[in-house]
Amino acid sequence: MIVVVGVSHKTAPIEVREKLSVGADVLPEVLARLSKRSELKEVMFLSTCNRVEVLADTSSDSGQAALRAIREGLAELVGDSPEHLEGYLYDKSGHDAVRHIFRVAASLDSMVLGEPQILGQVKDAYDAAVAAGTLRNFLGRCVHRAFTVAKRVRTETALGAGTVSISSVAVDLARKIFGDLSDHTVLLVGAGEMAEAAARSLGKGARSIRVCNRSVERAAHLAAQFGGGAAPLDKLEEELLLSDVVVTSTGSRTFVVTREMVKRVMKARRGRTLFFIDIAVPRNVDPEIHTKIDNCYVYNVDDLETEVAFGLKARQNEVAAAEKIVGEELAEFESWARGLNVSPTIVALRAKTKAVLQAELERTLAGRLKHLTEGDRAALQQMMDSSVNKLLHAPTTRLKIAASQEDGADLVRAAVHLFDLPEGPPPEIEKAPRDSPQGADDAHADDDDRLH
Amino acid sequence: MNVYVADALFLAASLAYLAATFLFSRILLGTSRAPAWLGSRLIALGASLQGVHVIVWSLVLHACPVKGIHFPMSVFAVILCVAYLSMRTRYRIDVVGAFVAPLALTSLLASRFVGGGTQMVDQAPRLKSALLPVHVAANLVGIALFSLAFGAATLYLVQEHLLKAKRIEGLFQRLPPLDALDRAEHRFLLAGFPLLTIGILIGTLWARQVEMGGAADILRAAFGYLTWLLIAGVLLLRAAAGWRGRRAAYGTIAGFGFAMLVLILYLLREANPGAHGHVAGMP
Incomplete structure (x- = not known):
């Protein structure tokens, strides 16, 4: 049974989410720790700006033990007791969990409905789990199916069309503060995918764009695309002096922009307005700057949610179409999952039948028919294979049909009992499909920025 | 005949300002989707009607529009509206009309009804001076600009709070962009300050000439100097110490408050003219 435990922008404020978030560098360790728990057969960890979720497959029928194990694991992660997280965590199991995974991948549960980044982030989490060896047949297939759902939603609906992105909302807000941006400089702190998206939105109207990043090469590469300048992260204070709108999106776990730093900067700026858009989780900008320093404004992803919610109302029809796709794919997945139970039975039935007949054939060929030529022996072998196929065609088909139905398990159990069959091996796991060379590679940059 | 025309113009201008006030209130409250420029057009209509009204009354009464206080109150409203209309597009501050319209209406009504009658203002001979119209004109334009600065500062504080x-x-x-409000407020103060300085200098000179020294005169002068000091302080601190935004807005509002007190004291003096050698009168 698949289970999901997590927090999202709907259930927990950014202060809680940032404590639970896990960077790519420590993800393998976290996965290894979770997978050691006996209740969890497979584990995947999804950590984005707006959600932190543990997806798992459990052998337990009720899933309660697995849910408890994950809650304990998350509490360990933040060094807290599970009770303290209780008010923020949600959990789902079975049918609901699978539906949730599909909806998340299809961006139906995102703050910015229909935004495309979430799929890349789910794929990254999937690849990380495969690499860590914590994802195998069942949960792996489920997440893989979620990629198909996301792709269908994107191609068959207009959910992503005209998306109100965090970047576009931030640009609107910057315009409500500064009016015309043509006299103002935009500073990007971090040079990942979201920084690039922000640069694309803000770059249209701004006087200039500067990029400040731990890796200057990456900063220079991004800045060059927008005709801007680059600087290393240790020159941030100097850069803040020259800038008016600052977009932060680094993967740092501590504040990159501190209150003391901004105090010094504001003195040197002679009080000129400074607007921070902090789209990183954990946050990069000390929130006290907003409350304690005049003419400084700090907005994080949660603050922009209200504005973004308008996009949701405008796309309700598309949501309905997307939910229909989720429903269809969910039904197919569940049918496949039920079929998964019958596959070992069919494989075992065929193997047993073939083994029995093969043994009889070999015994006969070694006795009464030992005078046969190689050609005659091959013909006999072919005849036997063909007979096995014809004989088992009807039972195989009926078992498959039965498996796709709710009560098909009875027939499978009967076949196992009648032929005294063992369980079969699990199917192989697949790699996450990639639509473009972008995505995971960008997201793995040293100053990775993540939304969703 | 001209008196009836002037009355009709007065009424029409009042109604235009009233309509603008009503419209801007609804826009700010979010109960009207009408564009702010519509309110600005109503202010323009009101100012045009009032301008004609001032000219007609000047002809009827054969009076200089910047002598005394009642007539200049009406002129003040026109100057305020003209300043607003000429700056609103540049600074994108249409919504400041929400302050301009009621202030213009109040000034127009005050010019007619506060301490007034229908008689002509007649100054005592000892108060007559060529400096007086310059003093009044400089102050009127200065206060009109401070009124706009006040509107921008108030909206800035609201916007900043939100x-x-x-x-x-x-x-x-x-509301307009935060920086646009701050910039507009600063420019209005910068433009109004030299005029206020001229007004105060001439006022001081004139007061010496006519040997004014009553308690009300001293109080009025004290508020005038305080206004000047406040505005000077706001401008100086902004230039020297980077006081902008909220602090500058508070300073501007305080400065405007004192300027209004001076104006009110003038009006009250007109309402009680005996002690100052004035004859109450209204165009």
Whole structure:
């Protein structure tokens, strides 16, 4: 049974989410720790700006033990007791969990409905789990199916069309503060995918764009695309002096922009307005700057949610179409999952039948028919294979049909009992499909920025 | 005949300002989707009608529009509206009309009804001076600009409060950009300050000439100097110490408050003219 435990922008404020978030560098360790728990057969960890979720497959029928194990694991992660997280965590199991995974991948549960980044982030989490060896047949297939759902939603609906992105909302807000941006400089702190998206939105109207990043090469590469300048992260204070709108999106776990730093900067700026858009989780900008320093404004992803919610109302029809796709794919997945139970039975039935007949054939060929030529022996072998196929065609088909139905398990159990069959091996796991060379590679940059 | 025409113009101008006030209130409250420029057009209509009204009354009474206080109150409203209309597009401050319209209406009504009658203002011979019209004109234009600065500063404080409270829907979206308000407020102060300085210098000179020294005169002068000091302080601190935004807005509002007190004291003096050698009168 698949289970999901997590927090999202709907259930927990950014202060809680940032404590639970896990960077790519420590993800393998976290996965290894979770997978050691006996209740969890497979584990995947999804950590984005707006959600932190543990997806798992459990052998337990009720899933309660697995849910408890994950809650304990998350509490360990933040060094807290599970009770303290209780008010923020949600959990789902079975049918609901699978539906949730599909909806998340299809961006139906995102703050910015229909935004495309979430799929890349789910794929990254999937690849990380495969690499860590914590994802195998069942949960792996489920997440893989979620990629198909996301792709269908994107191609068959207009959910992503005209998306109100965090970047576009931030640009609107910057315009409500500064009016015309043509006299103002935009500073990007971090040079990942979201920084690039922000640069694309803000770059249209701004006087200039500067990029400040731990890796200057990456900063220079991004800045060059927008005709801007680059600087290393240790020159941030100097850069803040020259800038008016600052977009932060680094993967740092501590504040990159501190209150003391901004105090010094504001003195040197002679009080000129400074607007921070902090789209990183954990946050990069000390929130006290907003409350304690005049003419400084700090907005994080949660603050922009209200504005973004308008996009949701405008796309309700598309949501309905997307939910229909989720429903269809969910039904197919569940049918496949039920079929998964019958596959070992069919494989075992065929193997047993073939083994029995093969043994009889070999015994006969070694006795009464030992005078046969190689050609005659091959013909006999072919005849036997063909007979096995014809004989088992009807039972195989009926078992498959039965498996796709709710009560098909009875027939499978009967076949196992009648032929005294063992369980079969699990199917192989697949790699996450990639639509473009972008995505995971960008997201793995040293100053990775993540939304969703 | 001209008196009836003037009355009709007065009424029409009042109604235009009233309509503008009503419209801007609804825009700010979010109960009207009408564009702010519509309110600006109503102010322009009111100012045009009032301008004609001032000219007609000047002809009827054969009076200089910047002598005394009642007639200049009416002129003040026209100057305020003209200043607003000429700057609103440049600074994108249409919504400041929400202050301009009621202030113009109040000034127009005060010019007629506060301490007034229907008689002509007749100054005592000892108060007559060529400096007086310059003093009044400089102060009128200066205070009109400070009124606009006050409107921009007030809206700035509202907008800044909403931004700090992270309430970026509703009213926040209907107000002008924060920096535009701050810039407009500063420019209006900068433009008004030299005029206020001229007004105060001439006023001081004139007061010496006519040997004014009553308690009311001293109080009025004290508020005038305080206004000047406040505005000077706001401008100086902004230039020297980077006092902008909220602090500058508070300073501007305080300065405007004192300027209004001076104006009110003038009006009250007109309402009680005996002690100052004036004859109450109204165009």
